[in-house]
Amino acid sequence: MNNLLDDYALASPLRHSNNWVKLTVVAAGVLGGVSAASPVTPLFIAACMGFAAVVLAKVPVKFYLKLIALPLGFAATGSIVILFFFGSGHEIASIDTFGYHLAIRSQGLNMAVLVIARTLSGMCCMFFLALSTPMVELFSVLKTSRVPDVFIELSMLIYRYIFVLLEVAVSIKFAQTVRLGYKDFLTSLHSTGMLAGTLFIRSWEQGERLYITMDSRCYDGKLAMFSSKKPVKAFELVLTSLYVISIIAISFSTKNMSIV
Amino acid sequence: MIILKTQDLKYAYPDGTMALDGIDIEIEKGKRIAFVGPNGSGKSTLFLLLNGTLKPRQGEVLFQGRSIKYDAKSLREVRRQIGIVFQNSDDQLFAPTVYHDVAFGPVNLGLPEEKVERCVNHTLKYFGLTGLRDKPPHHLSGGQKKKVAIAGVFAMEPEVIILDEPLSNLDPAGASEIVELLNELKHFGKTIIISTHDVDLASRWADVVYVLNGGKVYNTGHPSRIFSDRILMENTKLKLPTIVETFREFEARGIADGHAPMTLLDLVDSVEGPYISVRCAVAEFDIPKGQRVGLFIREGTIVAVPYTQQEAAGLALCDAGAGDEVLIEGVRGSLTSGTGRIHVVRIPRVMEGGSKNVDIGDLQALVDGATFDRVGAMGTSAKVTAAKAGIHSDFEVDVIQSAMLSALRGLDCLVLASGGMAELVKQRVDERNSNGCRNIQCSIEKI
Numbered sequence: 120m121n122n123l124l125d126d127y128a129l130a131s132p133l134r135h136s137n138n139w140v141k142l143t144v145v146a147a148g149v150l151g152g153v154s155a156a157s158p159v160t161p162l163f164i165a166a167c168m169g170f171a172a173v174v175l176a177k178v179p180v181k182f183y184l185k186l187i188a189l190p191l192g193f194a195a196t197g198s199i200v201i202l203f204f205f206g207s208g209h210e211i212a213s214i215d216t217f218g219y220h221l222a223i224r225s226q227g228l229n230m231a232v233l234v235i236a237r238t239l240s241g242m243c244c245m246f247f248l249a250l251s252t253p254m255v256e257l258f259s260v261l262k263t264s265r266v267p268d269v270f271i272e273l274s275m276l277i278y279r280y281i282f283v284l285l286e287v288a289v290s291i292k293f294a295q296t297v298r299l300g301y302k303d304f305l306t307s308l309h310s311t312g313m314l315a316g317t318l319f320i321r322s323w324e325q326g327e328r329l330y331i332t333m334d335s336r337c338y339d340g341k342l343a344m345f346s347s348k349k350p351v352k353a354f355e356l357v358l359t360s361l362y363v364i365s366i367i368a369i370s371f372s373t374k375n376m377s378i379v
Numbered sequence: 380m381i382i383l384k385t386q387d388l389k390y391a392y393p394d395g396t397m398a399l400d401g402i403d404i405e406i407e408k409g410k411r412i413a414f415v416g417p418n419g420s421g422k423s424t425l426f427l428l429l430n431g432t433l434k435p436r437q438g439e440v441l442f443q444g445r446s447i448k449y450d451a452k453s454l455r456e457v458r459r460q461i462g463i464v465f466q467n468s469d470d471q472l473f474a475p476t477v478y479h480d481v482a483f484g485p486v487n488l489g490l491p492e493e494k495v496e497r498c499v500n501h502t503l504k505y506f507g508l509t510g511l512r513d514k515p516p517h518h519l520s521g522g523q524k525k526k527v528a529i530a531g532v533f534a535m536e537p538e539v540i541i542l543d544e545p546l547s548n549l550d551p552a553g554a555s556e557i558v559e560l561l562n563e564l565k566h567f568g569k570t571i572i573i574s575t576h577d578v579d580l581a582s583r584w585a586d587v588v589y590v591l592n593g594g595k596v597y598n599t600g601h602p603s604r605i606f607s608d609r610i611l612m613e614n615t616k617l618k619l620p621t622i623v624e625t626f627r628e629f630e631a632r633g634i635a636d637g638h639a640p641m642t643l644l645d646l647v648d649s650v651e652g653p654y655i656s657v658r659c660a661v662a663e664f665d666i667p668k669g670q671r672v673g674l675f676i677r678e679g680t681i682v683a684v685p686y687t688q689q690e691a692a693g694l695a696l697c698d699a700g701a702g703d704e705v706l707i708e709g710v711r712g713s714l715t716s717g718t719g720r721i722h723v724v725r726i727p728r729v730m731e732g733g734s735k736n737v738d739i740g741d742l743q744a745l746v747d748g749a750t751f752d753r754v755g756a757m758g759t760s761a762k763v764t765a766a767k768a769g770i771h772s773d774f775e776v777d778v779i780q781s782a783m784l785s786a787l788r789g790l791d792c793l794v795l796a797s798g799g800m801a802e803l804v805k806q807r808v809d810e811r812n813s814n815g816c817r818n819i820q821c822s823i824e825k826i
Contacts, residue, residue, distance in 0.1 A: 129515065255475045255515065275475050282517035283469045328470040331432055335463045336484050336531065337455050342474060343482030343495065 124249045131176040133251035137349045138260050140359055144171075145248045151366040152240035157373040158232050160366060161240035167362060168243035176251040186246055187239070194238035198231040205230055254278050272342045280325060287321050288314065382408040382570055383429065383461070383539060387438035390424060398424040400594040401438070406572065406587075408538070411565055413581035413602075414574040416591035417616040422574040423466070425591070426541050429572075430461040443538075459488065462532035466544040468524035472516040477508060477527050480516065484535035498534055505729050506530045506560070507759050522553025529560065539570045546577060555776035558584060563758060566799055582606045582620040582641045590615055607639030622646050644780045647787060648816050658710045662699040670695045672707060683707060719752065719786040720820035721794060721808060726761045728798030733760035739768045741826055745793075746770055752790035755782050757804070758797025765795055779807050786819045801825075 128134060133141065148168055152161040169187075172178050206226030213222040258278075261271050291314050295301065300310035388402040399421045406412055414422045427433045429440055431447050431454045439446045447457050465471045474480035481502055485495045503509045506526055516524060525545065532540060545561070546554040558580065561571055575581055581588055582602045590597040590605060592615045598605060605611065606620050609627075619627070622640055626649060629635035635649040660674055660683040672683040674691040683705055686692055691710060699705035724745065727736045742764070746754070756765040756772040757779075765772045772795070774781040782792040782804070794804055801823050808821040 125515075126518075129513075129518070253515075255479075255513070258475065275479075276473055279473050279475055279516065282515070286517075325470070328465075328467075329473055331427070332463075332465055332471045333473065335430055335432060335458055335465075336471075337458050337487045337535065338483075339455070339487040339489070341486050343479045343486040 124246075125253050127176075127178055127182075127250050128253040129255075131178070131251050133171075133176045134253060134256065135349060136251070136355060137351045138252060138256050140351055140355050141248060141252055142260065144359055144362060145244045147363045147366055148244035148247075149241055151370060152237050152244065155233075155237070155370050155373075157376040158236035159373040159376065160370045161233075161236035163369050164240040164366060165236070165243040168240070168247045172243070172247050172250050176247070178250050183246075183250075187242060190238060190242045191235070194235050198235050201234060202227050202231040268341075275342055276329070280322070280329075283325065284318060284322055288318055291317055380408045381405050382443055383572075384441040384444075385429070385438065386441070388425075388428060388435050388440065389437040390421075390428060390433060390435050397594050399428070399435075402591075402594075402596055404589060404596060404599075406539075406570060408570055409565070409568050410570060410586045411561070411584060412570070412572045412587050412589065413585035414572065414589045414591055415576065415578060415581050415615075415617060416574075416597070417576075420591040420615075421594045422591055423543055426463060426543055426572075426574065429539075429541060430463055431457045459484075459535050460537050461539045461541065462535060462537035464525075464528050464532050464540065464542040464545065466547060468521070468528045469516070471528045471531065472524060474516075476513050476515055477503070477519070478512045480527060481508075481531045481534050484531060488535060501730075502530050502534045505759060506533070520553070522549050522556060525549060525553070525557055526560070529557075533564070537569070539572065540564060541572045543574050544576075545573055546575065546580060559757075559776055563797075563800070566803065576617075578606060578612075578617055578620045579622070582622065590617070592616075603638055603641050606641065642780055644783055644811075647784060656693075656708060656710050657696075658693065658707045660705055660707050662701055662703050662705045664701050666695045666699045666705055668695055668698050674707065674710065718817060718819055719788070719790040719792060720822070721782050721786050721792045721804065722749070722751070723794045723796055723801045723804045723821065723823045725801035725823060725825045726758070726764050726795050726797050728758070729760050731798065733797075734764040734767050737764050737767075737826060739764075742768045742770070745824075745826070749793075750791065751793040753782070753785045753792045755792060755794045756796075757794060758800050760797040761795040761800075770795075779804050783808065783811065783819060787817065 148164045152164050155161050169183070173180050173183055202223055203221050204227070206224045206229070208225035208227075210222045210224055211228060213220060215221075254274075258271055258275055261274075262268075295310045295314065299306070300313075301307045383404070383406040385402050385404050388399055389397065390399040391397050402421075402425060414425070416422055424433065428435055431440070431449060434449055441447070442457055442460065447453065472480050474483055478499060482495050482499045485498050490498065500509075503512055506529070508523070508526060508530060511519065511523060511527070516527065519527065529540075529542070529545075542561070545557055549557065561573070561584070565571055573581075573585075585602050587599065588602045588605045589599045590611065597615055598608075598611055606623055609619060612619050618624075620641070622643065622645070626635055626640050626646055629650060635646075637649050638645075640646040640649050658674065658681055660672075660681040662672075662683045664685065666672060666683060671686045671692060671694055673686045674681055674683055674693065676682070683695070693707035693710035696706040696708050724742070727733060746768075753773045754765070754770055755774040755778040756762045756770075757775075762772070762775060778794060778796075782794050785792050794801075796804055805821050805823055808819050812818045
């Protein structure tokens with residue numbers, strides 16, 4: 120089966136830590152990263168979150184780097200555009216191609232680095248959450264945040280059947296592949312269409328069966344939610360406070376800093 | 380007491396095909412019922428009618444003597460009392476974790492939170508699923524999923540549990556575990572109904588078999604009657620159980636006789652006795668023709684000894700000197716090196732405290748003190764206790780039959796049994812003994 124982020128989260132030792140502590144850490148990181156004026160704060164946040172994910176949540180380093188590389192690739196392409204076409208200030212470097220004069224200016228460079236740093240910090244924060252907190256735990260967070268039950272129950276059912284339908288999709292795709300359903304571009308298109316169509320019908324049927332089974336088990340509009348009691352450990356509290364304070368401190372002290 | 384009954388039940392699919400065409404069944408409380416029949420014979424449809432999911436076109440379903448009403452309130456009560464475990468566990472496990480799923484029923488019955496938690500934890504413990512509590516269903520194996528599905532239904536404390544093809548897609552170990560589980564549930568006085576294509580399972584497990592074919596009850600009765608009828612089986616596209624087929628071959632060769640056996644034990648019994656009436660043995664002393672001699676097996680060889688109330692005995696066909704081979708005719712009784720005994724130790728059930736209430740030292744002393752050739756563990760608490768005491772159990776599934784088979788081979792067996800299952804062992808052995816088969820000694824001890 121595919122390795123999903125949720126699988127890592129379920130196996131993670133941080134799964135059993137208090138959800139609110141983890142959410143605070145992530146929220147502080149995201150806000151700190153986005154509001155920072157210099158790239159130092161986001162890089163600091165990214166480093167901390169990376170450390171937390173790899174050391175505390177025990178995510179394999181190689182897998183983590185691959186994970187980060189993906190959004191970073193996007194950010195890098197975007198930054199190149201920013202680098203050449205944005206900002207004012209003095210020229211740092213320039214190239215002449217086909218009669219065009221492309222120049223990197225100081226403001227553009229600052230902006231590009233900041234964008235990369237912010238993307239990195241934001242992604243590290245979200246990955247930390249995704250790798251340490253399975254959906255199951257988030258449902259109880261939603262419950263305590265007074266999100267209407269209907270939404271939570273729907274998301275619980277959707278979450279569960281993602282995996283069932285994923286398995287169906289994988290086996291259909293496999294069955295198509297062994298009968299050369301993906302041998303060239305046109306057949307691939309056709310097969311993908313069939314896969315989507317079949318999957319739609321399967322989910323419809325699954326929905327009907329789900330209705331019967333829920334009814335057979337006396338469904339009365341209630342799904343169990345357990346508000347698992349996970350006391351905050353002193354160690355976690357200290358670490359979180361230290362982290363939040365460091366973000367604020369670094370943010371203020373590097374407010375006016377820029378690379379060039 | 381009849382717990383579930385249908386009268387002239389008819390149901391048609393939306394396209395007009397008659398799925399069920401006049402079904403009359405009567406199910407007694409506490410029995411194990413198996414519905415067998417080819418694909419499309421209406422088993423699953425019947426099950427959905429029994430718990431009120433489908434409404435019959437004609438006829439009625441009676442639960443505890445009262446006809447099912449199809450208003451929301453009565454249906455809820457019916458569904459609480461009649462639980463269904465569906466064939467595909469994924470249809471049934473819709474909650475994100477095992478805990479949530481088992482809690483689903485109790486929550487919808489409106490139990491307060493602490494009660495739900497207690498009930499769920501207890502159920503998980505009973506089914507040996509505590510370790511999987513926080514796992515999502517897509518991380519479970521097929522057997523584990525099936526167990527969780529059964530646990531989810533069990534948590535609502537239904538009177539009747541219906542299982543549609545409970546063993547489909549399970550490996551042999553997973554399947555035996557589920558069968559054991561069903562036997563344990565029977566012990567709680569639950570009525571258990573299954574549908575299956577597996578005639579081997581139905582023949583050894585069920586008390587009553589219903590054969591469905593073309594939307595009708597084709598035949599019903601004790602498995603030994605249904606499954607020994609070759610014509611009935613052929614007409615309904617079923618096959619004879621392997622045991623019965625083996626027996627028929629033996630019977631045709633004059634090796635076995637009597638009623639068609641339903642279990643391995645029955646089969647062994649059917650070949651014991653007089654049917655190999657002439658044996659070749661090694662004489663241990665000078666035997667004149669016509670002398671009555673006793674027979675027993677010594678290291679794989681049949682030995683003829685002076686007759687003294689041996690289990691097996693016969694008359695010499697010819698004169699023979701000591702050490703010669705001799706033909707013995709009219710051999711009766713079974714040739715073994717003796718019959719072992721079965722010693723049952725009653726371990727408290729999970730609800731009675733389970734392995735915590737067992738003095739492990741006492742148990743080890745018991746095992747060390749007497750020499751047992753085989754050890755069996757039956758039921759969750761017994762298995763846990765055996766593991767705790769470091770006792771290796773030779774059989775954990777089909778324990779009673781395995782113990783009796785071993786005893787018939789002359790081995791002494793120790794059976795650790797949870798709660799009331801201890802009495803069940805004794806009862807089954809006594810039942811067998813009273814059938815005129817070779818006696819097996821069985822004793823019970825409580826610790």
